[in-house]
Amino acid sequence: MTKIKTLADLERIKNEMRSDKDLNGSQDNSENAVKIKVGMGTSGIASGARDVMDFLTEALEKRNIEAVVSQTGDMGYSYAEPTIEVRKPGQKPVVFGYVDVKKADLIIEKYIKLGEEVEGIIPVNYKTIDD
């Protein structure tokens, strides 16, 4: 890794990371992949987020669904841990709460594959610094 020496160096990494601006900086920016983030703060992990992440990574691969599963920090919804955010290609991200392995399976089969609704969606309830 060459060291960052200028603002332009930072810009370069930034652009590399989000050639597609909507990807929110996910590392893999392939356009067809489903992007899943698992809330892995202390309270998420304590509620079983690691199992959910392992399951998702494995199951998506086995079922031949192009996907990137990554960890993130606490999404703030302690009451509904574990929480995951799912972003299907070209769609807005959706946050699911109360996700155990069974629920994760349902999310893959129903929401990701068929686009059907799955219970436990947490509506975004905040503004960001860019709004």
Added chain:
Amino acid sequence: MTNLGGSKMSQHKQIRIALNNCGVIDPENIKEYIARDGYMALGKCLTEMKPEDIIREIKDSGLRGRGGGGFPAGLKWEIACKNKADQKYVVCNADEGDPGAFMDRSILEGDPHAVLEAMAICGYSMGATKGLIYIRAEYPLAIERLKIAIEQAREFGLLGKNLFGTDFEFDIEIRYGAGAFVCGEETALIHSMEGLRGEPTIKPPYPAESGYFGKPTNVNNVETYANVPIILRKGANWFNKIGTEKSKGTKVFALAGKIKNVGLVEVPMGTTLREVIYEIGGVIENDKKFKTVQTGGPSGGCLTEKHLDTPIDFDNLVQAGSMMGSGGMIVMDEDNCMVSVAKFYLEFTVEESCGKCSPCRIGNKRLYELLDRITQGKGEMEDLKRLRNMSNVIKDTSLCGLGQTSPNPVLSTLDNFYDEYVAHVVDKKCIAGQCKDLMTYFIIEENCVGCTACARVCPVGAITGEKKEVHYINPEICIKCGACEERCKFDAIIVK
């Protein structure tokens, strides 16, 4: 960018500034932080701004310390900048000792680079090359992620020498605390890092004049730092449009207790308690009546219905008889006994007092004993006066902030729930039904069919009665375990 999550949206009450990246980026990947404009503020500061410009920007933003005191951050940086020395230090206070609080932990776990970037900016503005993060050892995940973040920042040349091609160098080390509440107090924290006992010393001198090993030291809280890069990116005038006249920006709260949506919330200063509790927290469960909201942890107080429309900011909460504190917010309902709540916090304080000065060491113990007596039904009216007098003495004469604020839970409950204290003392009753010593179990004759179920389950043989006849509980023997009440199928057993 708006992402509505596929559901109907009213106007959002929350704005995520300090939590901007939390739950969005992978905290173990510096590139994801950079992709969200991370380290841009540091780059801009080092290449385009003078230290005094940065300090002015932070001052203009109105940012105040989020660790509890609410001291203006820019002013603190300026003092540290003006005090000349061969070495200065930037310290991040990640001790987070309030029971139930986890705002700072979440920020460090979810967005560690924001804190590193802010510390480097602070270092440049005050002329310090060393940063120290004081974190409790009970936060292993936050520590792990901080270590990874520091390592990656060094690798990318964002910590170390010649940052952004300038002469400026800055590096950060982690220091571990054993999790004593008093070590969150800045002078105690510094002594603990120096290898001394974690006991507070009298201020002045403030750390900004004489801190770590006698050198000018800037101490800020995790959340305070987390705001800094965004303020410098978006500008002081963006930030200071959010909030109230004297408290700018947002505050993160760990919302807990008798509400549906327990978790982290970040609201603009000026949001009312009612909005946080009812609209974000969600209505109280089981139709129980809202009773109080506790803010400020062991240093804060219990506010009531009449305070619910208070816009949250540093000054309003103090005026209402509580304080902002670091951001704990616990909602309680009619099942919570206020004397017990005060007792809970005093027990914590007695445990955590460092013992250096007598008002705090002995006074809080006495307060606790009085409260304990009252919850046992052994209190007298005179005790209520004693509580108040002693509280005021402890506040006025304690050496550090711990003792100066520890009686607040007692005073605020005395102010707002005096009747409940009187009920414990005079009627020997706990309305909330929480004080075991004041409860009696008894059997309603009309409902009892004499099935004997209760007598069989009572662990101490307190219940007597012939089969098919009314049973009777001997209050002298009963240990108030509640087993009989649960067992009776005829609603014949009640607690009063």
